[in-house]
Structures are given as C-alpha cells and as structure tokens.
Amino acid sequence: MRAKIVAGNWKMNNDLEESKSLVKKVAKSIKKKSLNNTRVIVAPTFVSLDKVSKIAKETKVEVAAQNMHFEKNGAFTGEVSAEMLKSVGVKIVILGHSERREYFGETDALLAKKVDTALANKMEVIFCFGEVLEDRKSGKHFDVVESQIKNALFHLEAKAWKNIILAYEPVWAIGTGETASPEQAQEMHAFIRKIVAEKYTSEVAEDVSILYGGSVKPANAEEIFSKPDVDGGLIGGAALNKDDFKAIIDAI
Numbered sequence: 001m002r003a004k005i006v007a008g009n010w011k012m013n014n015d016l017e018e019s020k021s022l023v024k025k026v027a028k029s030i031k032k033k034s035l036n037n038t039r040v041i042v043a044p045t046f047v048s049l050d051k052v053s054k055i056a057k058e059t060k061v062e063v064a065a066q067n068m069h070f071e072k073n074g075a076f077t078g079e080v081s082a083e084m085l086k087s088v089g090v091k092i093v094i095l096g097h098s099e100r101r102e103y104f105g106e107t108d109a110l111l112a113k114k115v116d117t118a119l120a121n122k123m124e125v126i127f128c129f130g131e132v133l134e135d136r137k138s139g140k141h142f143d144v145v146e147s148q149i150k151n152a153l154f155h156l157e158a159k160a161w162k163n164i165i166l167a168y169e170p171v172w173a174i175g176t177g178e179t180a181s182p183e184q185a186q187e188m189h190a191f192i193r194k195i196v197a198e199k200y201t202s203e204v205a206e207d208v209s210i211l212y213g214g215s216v217k218p219a220n221a222e223e224i225f226s227k228p229d230v231d232g233g234l235i236g237g238a239a240l241n242k243d244d245f246k247a248i249i250d251a252i
C-alpha cells in the first residue's frame with residue numbers, strides 16, 4: 001500500500017540553530033503519534049542537513065535535500081552530490097521544484113540525469129512538476145504535466161518507481177495563497193496515475209505516492225487530503241511553523 005506523506009520544504013529559510021530547533025519541535029509533535037503508513041519528511045538547506053539528519057535519526061522524522069547535482073564530484077562550484085548527501089545520512093532528495101526550474105534554468109533533460117544519479121545511489125526522489133497559470137487557463141495543464149513526467153521519468157524501469165514520490169505543484173498555487181481546489185487536485189492526480197498505469201502497470205501506478213503542493217495550510221489540508229488520489233502534501237510556507245505543520249500532519 002502506498003504511503004501517505006507530509007513533506008516540509010523549508011526552502012532558503014532557517015539558519016542552523018533555527019533548523020535544529022524546528023526539527024526537534026516537529027519530532028516532538030509526532031512523538032506520541034502512531035503514524036501507521038504516514039511518513040513525515042523535512043527538507044532543510046544544505047548547511048543544516050548534517051545536524052538535522054543526526055537529530056532526526058533518533059525520531060520519526062525523515063530528512064530530504066532540496067536539490068542535488070548529477071555528477072559525483074568535480075569542478076561544479078556551489079553544487080552538492082548524491083554521495084555527499086548520503087555521507088550525512090540523507091537518502092531523499094527533492095528534484096524539479098518549480099523554483100529550481102524557473103530561477104536556475106533546470107530543464108526536463110537535466111532533471112532526468114539528476115533522477116538517474118539519485119536512483120543509482122539508492123536515494124528516493126520527490127519529483128516535482130506542475131503547470132503555470134497560462135497553461136491552465138489555456139487548457140494545456142494535462143499536456144504540460146504529462147510531458148514533464150514523461151521527459152524526466154518515463155525512461156526508468158518499472159522497478160525504479162518504488163523510489164519515486166510524485167509531487168504535483170501547480171506553479172500558480174505555490175506561495176500565492178491560492179490553492180487548487182480539492183477537485184482540481186484529484187482530477188490531476190487521477191490523470192497522473194492513469195498515464196503511469198498506461199506506461200507501466202496499474203500496480204506501479206497504484207503504489208506511487210502522489211503529493212499535492214501549493215499553499216496547503218491547516219485550514220485546507222483535510223479537504224485536499226480526503227481525495228482518493230492525493231497521498232499527502234509538499235508543504236512550503238506552512239512547514240516553517242511547527243503548529244501549522246503539526247496541524248497538516250494531523251489532517252492526514
């Protein structure tokens with residue numbers, strides 16, 4: 001059975017002390033919970049990964065990186081490799097976030113290489129994709145999402161999908177306070193599961209967790225998570241506040 005997941009993307013927020021403090025608070029808030037099939041993940045900046053990962057090791061919280069380079073090492077100033085992430089105990093990486101695509105020019109082709117490197121290193125990938133507002137307005141959102149998934153993931157073998165988590169994040173809903181309606185999220189998630197089933201098998205499609213991301217807050221989480229193909233959320237702003245993040249975990 002596919003896992004339910006609440007993942008907090010801290011983006012470029014929280015210095016080391018703030019990160020340590022927040023992961024401790026998140027861990028404390030779920031300490032007594034029986035999480036069953038639910039995973040709680042936080043993604044701090046590179047600077048804090050080592051310490052946060054050490055703290056999280058003793059708790060129910062898992063830790064992800066927000067990005068990674070596809071090469072092992074070398075002259076790539078400012079970059080971090082899969083091996084480096086693993087050396088500090090990090091085995092999950094977010095790839096393809098719309099902010100990486102928009103501000104750092106990450107393309108589907110580049111993301112395909114990063115996905116391959118992460119999987120070759122036995123890491124799990126939280127793969128983000130989603131349409132911009134114009135795509136939705138012009139009715140191209142299904143085509144855009146399909147091509148993003150196809151270009152970066154459909155070269156993978158079926159067995160590789162056990163290490164893939166999908167995150168549908170309509171760009172117009174990220175950090176804007178505007179959320180896709182639960183119906184819009186469900187419609188897209190069902191579409192994604194359908195194209196994965198067509199390319200692979202219904203088993204692969206049924207087993208992959210598909211998260212929704214885009215202004216998820218305590219007030220709307222329960223309704224969005226109640227949809228059958230929404231398996232949790234990738235949370236930005238609300239993940240920075242321990243009470244909001246806890247309320248979102250409660251909602252799932």
Ligand code: PEP
Nearest residue numbers: 174175213214215236237
């Ligand atoms: C995100 O950046 O992945 C995100 C979903 O942000 P927010 O929740 O702030 O919209």
